[in-house]
Amino acid sequence: MDLGISGRTALVSGADSGIGWHTARLLLEEGATVVVTDLDQSSLDDAAAKLDSAEGKLFAFAADVTSVDSIASLRSSVEGAVGEIDILVQSAGITGAQGLFHEIDDEGWTKTIEVDLMGPVRLISAFLPALRTGGWGRIVLLASEDAVQPYDDEIPYCSAKAGVLALMKGLSRSYASEGLLVNAVSPAFIRTPMTDAMMEKRSKELGTSVDEAIESFLSDERPYMELGRRGEAEEVASVIAFLCSDRASFVNGSNYRVDSGSVATI
Structure with missing residues (x-):
């Protein structure tokens, strides 16, 4: 499907792996110029090297979303390389502090909010x-x-992501009249380095294999994921790419769940 974004310029954060990387890949395939960013330049360069792109279509600049100065430097680098962007995909994030509420201190809350909402x-x-x-x-x-x-067991992360939805909805009301459409995508238990780490930790706690940890997690913690498996990063990236496109010209202020039915309500 032609998404109508050939010649557009996109910035994708959290792009050294997982959903961000696959989103960058799809946008490049559709003819966009893509700037990828993540925290570490070395891992970002390795990730960019695995993307198939025409010369002058892909750029990689490291940035720390917890630092205003780092983001300002990123903007200067992007402007110098490609000019102004048309598309922004924000996928950088962390699991953050985990445990029951009384087990999480102020620092745990602050770090999670700093990355997942203030980023x-x-x-x-x-x-x-x-x-x-x-x-x-x-x-x-x-x-x-x-x-x-x-x-x-992950209330800081949940709170930050609820804030992201509020941020999205507010922005969608502010700027749609200018042609800027703002939407969100809400995945559930996707195969990414973040959930790999979660399952490795779970397997050690339970004394099982990682595959067994995944199976028990799906059964015990995510019973409404009706497909009975982890999602793949490219399955989320496909929805993101659609929302970046001309095909989504009447979609604004929406939250697209890519979750195998995990959210139990309508």
């Missing part, structure tokens, strides 16, 4: 002027099933 805020603040100037723009934020179906 998107900082990135959007830096690039919003560019996204507002062309009469056509897209912002896609990565939220989570946890935003609307919180779990008691």
Whole structure:
């Protein structure tokens, strides 16, 4: 399907692996110029090297979403390399502090919110002027099933992702008249380095194999995931790419769940 984004320029954060990397791949395949960013330049360069791109279509700049100065430097690098962007995909995030509420200290809360909520805020603040100037723009934020179906052992993450949905909805009301459409995607239990680490930790705690840990997690913690498996990063990236496109020209302020039915409510 032609998504109508050939010649557009996209910035994808959290792009050294997982959902961000696959999103960058799909946008490149559709003819967009893509800038990928993540925390570590070395791992980002390795990830970029695995992307198939025409010369002058792919750029990689490291940035720390917890630092206003780092984001400002990223904006300067992006402007110098490609000019203004048309598409922003924010997928950088961490699991953050885990445990029951009384087990999580102030530092755990602060770090989680700094990355998972304030990270998107900082990135959007830096690039919003560019996204507002062309009469056509897209912002896609990565939220989570946890935003609307919180779990008691990761409340900071759930709270941050609920904030991301509120941020998305507010932005969608502010700038749609200028041609800038803002939406979110909420995945559930996708095969990424983040969930790999979660399952490795679970397997050690239970004294099982990782495959057994995944199976028990699906059975015990995610019973409404009717397909009975982890999702694949490219399955989420396909929805993100659609929301970045001309095909989504009447979609604004929406949260797309890519969760195998995990959220139990309508």
